[in-house]
Amino acid sequence: MTTRLRTLATNRLLLLGGLLAIVFLGVSVAHPGYASAQNIRDLLVQCAPVVIIGCAMTLVILTGEIDVSVGSMMGLLAAGIGILSSPERLGLPAGVVVAAVVAGGILLGGVNGMLVVAGRVPSIIVTLGMMTVLRGVTEILMGGEWITDLPASVRYLGTGEPLGLPLSIWTAMAAVVATVVVARKTPLGLHIYATGGNSTAAAMARVHVGVVRVTVFAIAGLMTAVATLVSVPQQSVIESGIGVGFELLVITAVVVGGTSISGGYGGVAGTVLAALLLANIRPALLYLDLGDRATFWERAIQGAFILAAVLSDRCRWFRRADGKAVTITTGGSP
Amino acid sequence: MKILTQVLITAIMATVMAFTATAVATGAVEPSPSKRITICLLPKKKGLPYFTTCSKGAQQAADELGDVELIYDGPTDGSPEKAASMVDRWALRGVDVIAVSPNDPEVLGQAMKKAREKGIRVITWDADAAPATREFMVNQATAREIGHALVDAMAKDLGSDQPEGKVAIITATLTAANQNEWIKYMKERLEKYPKLTLIATKPSNEDQRLAFQIAQDLMKAHPDLKGIFGISSVAFPGAAEAVKQAGNSGKVLVTGLATPNDMKAYVKDGTVKSVVLWNTVDLGYLTVHAAHALATGTLKPGQTSFTAGRLGERKIEGDQILLGQILVFTKDNIDQFDF
């Protein structure tokens, strides 16, 4: 059983890596500019917030929960950045803003977690509700105005390039490393997998299932705050629509990355590869220059691509009624 | 018994919730006493500075007139269905005038027609719907004028009678009715400049980051790109920021529609040479005056002008109440405007 899952997971990573290579190399052949350092850098910057939140979302989904409020949370935290830092509003120094936004993120995530654990409300309900509430609160806070005068110190979070790489890429790398370490090398990681695999069994094995759940939601809040801090100040304007639909992007990356939606298996590596792959689709279509009519088909192509990515390993792995895997010979190798 | 307690407690909770909602809604509108005129101002999307500035002008007019109850509300996500539901509700409440900026002329037109059947006076402002669905339109610029002004501004900024090069459009969504109308006329106007070629029209889905990325990609995939039109409120700053960060300020020109305050920084550093718009505060102001005049009977079909407070005499052509001309904000004049 475990071997089969492991094979499946490895297959998924190979598959995503392969697809990524094909897309990237294919477009680069058609348009050499695609392989330029500048473009690779832009692609990574574009992925960074998806990867950062995706790391946390992977942990949330590994425990068998889900968080659809991250997009609205991002919107609220972005409004927070603007209101706290803009000289016309509160004009607080950047350090205070960062601390407040991080604390706000952990708090919001913690509230989600507490409602799930202590309130025993299913996470989909809690976060679906939060998604609407936080969006409404953001609209009320912004009051129909934009914030366009972010101080340079805050803009640096989005545009600064320490050691030659944008801060968001450094942060994303740190987030991936930290999450992999937590997931693989710490008791918390083990407990996350155990909770998602079978929470009753985990509880019997003295895993504090509730604590684990609250922690992963708080991590999701923290990572959302971090992603907001390094991605939103890249733009000059803070408006109330920031983060709309972002949760879908992140969840898509996690599930395309092979993490089981019912929890228990999967990992960050898949999420990162999937985020990179998904980030390539739209620019690839732009570089290929398929013409105006093709633009209207972009969304359909994206959907088909996601479907193909999640289905591709299933073609070989139809399971029989008794739950065992069977290899369908026409599907090829393994 | 348990069930009873439970229902009771839930009932209490829900009542508390209802009261909290009441308390939160500080801006609650009291049902209007008889002689006051209730005017509803519906923007395409609530929360955009463009419409917020309009609402400020509208409030000025309402304060001046004294007997006006102004309601400003619209869908925060810009959905035409929600906007139509609001028109339905206002019609059922029996307000006096509804002024609609339709995000989708057909969807809103249907609701406006129903409102008129109930005896509500309906006008459009900012954008128009079919003539049968409203009495007047407060017109700041037609789609045709906007489309032409955008292309002309770009051509002028590129700096010759026959500017050359590739340009691209970053729009809101592929289904945005207004933007699609502008694009139609932009294409029409581009024929006047045969050496300007439109290489792409890309949707930004009302997402600043996406507009930013698209602008980056367009510049890399087409190194000889000369200009980008950012024709949605968040696509414009997103595209400008991409050009600025790529160090292409002045080399790739960005233009579009925006309130001057929101684009001041880009105009000053040369990334954007012209911003096209009109006086939005005056637009809201004029709309409320027109609605008021219509409700009190001083504005009737066939008139060729009417007096709108501090704006003085305003021309009416057919059923179009004209605000005045399209403004182009540049480095030289942008500081004169504060909205």
Place this chain on the structure above:
Amino acid sequence: MKLLSLARRWETVLAAVLAIVLGTAAWLDPAFMALSTQLELSTHAVELLIVALPMTFVILSGGIDLSVGSSLALAAVIFGLSYEAGAPVWAASVLGVLTGSLCGIVNGAFIAGARVHPLIVTLATLAAYRGLAEGISLGRPISGFPDRFLAIGEGSVGGVPYSLLIAVAAVLAFALTSTRTVFGRRVYAIGSNEIAARYAGVPIARMKLWLYGIAGTVAGLAGIIHVARRNTAKADVLPQVELDVITAVVLGGTSIFGGRGSVVGTVLGVLVIHEVREFVGWRWQRDELILVVVGSILIVSVLAHNLVARRAR
């Protein structure tokens, strides 16, 4: 039996919430509660209600369908395009509804045949179907439908809108199916314990194909009704309606893990959301407030019920 009484209790809670919302409304603004007003406002919830019915079945079976809004849009666009191409309006409607069915069956095939998790399949088709609608219509709105067709969306008999009658008929059909038929029992069986249901001889794959097929078909029907109501077929109709639908179903007490819930609960869930939205919009004229109140009601009502239920135990 215990499960049944639990469900019944939740419905009582919802009915109480609804009564309080309406009571508050009647107290603050009696005009809102006038029958004619309520009947006219009811058309705003028709699509939500009829799509929530098959969604209840899907969620009862332990699945989910995120693509209903996109299927709805694709059906509307196919309807519009075929009418524009000269098809009679009834034929175009049938074609539209069938488009919805096809969308659902494709979902079902991937879920039942390829055994991919429904969330993943419908997350992909959520993008794909909207994208198809956008692609084939090139983002253009289609309108100008004949009056007798628009009557479906706007006409009424004795003050009761036709679209509301369609919705009521759909509610009855789904309520009876869920409680009185083998099909209904099987839906609950799959959601409670899929493996046990399989051993009990429930044809799981065929049932799932049906469930998602029905969800698509009803979404198609809702698409046609929507076009009749607003006279426009367009790829972006009712954005994110799937979230509203799922919110209504879970507020209605259907367990997101399947097996528990009822059609009556869903109807109450839709009513609570609808009345809150309409009243907050009616009274306070602030769209952002609707978001806050609807979201809070979802969390607080489930939370309150859980806390009380635990204390009572």
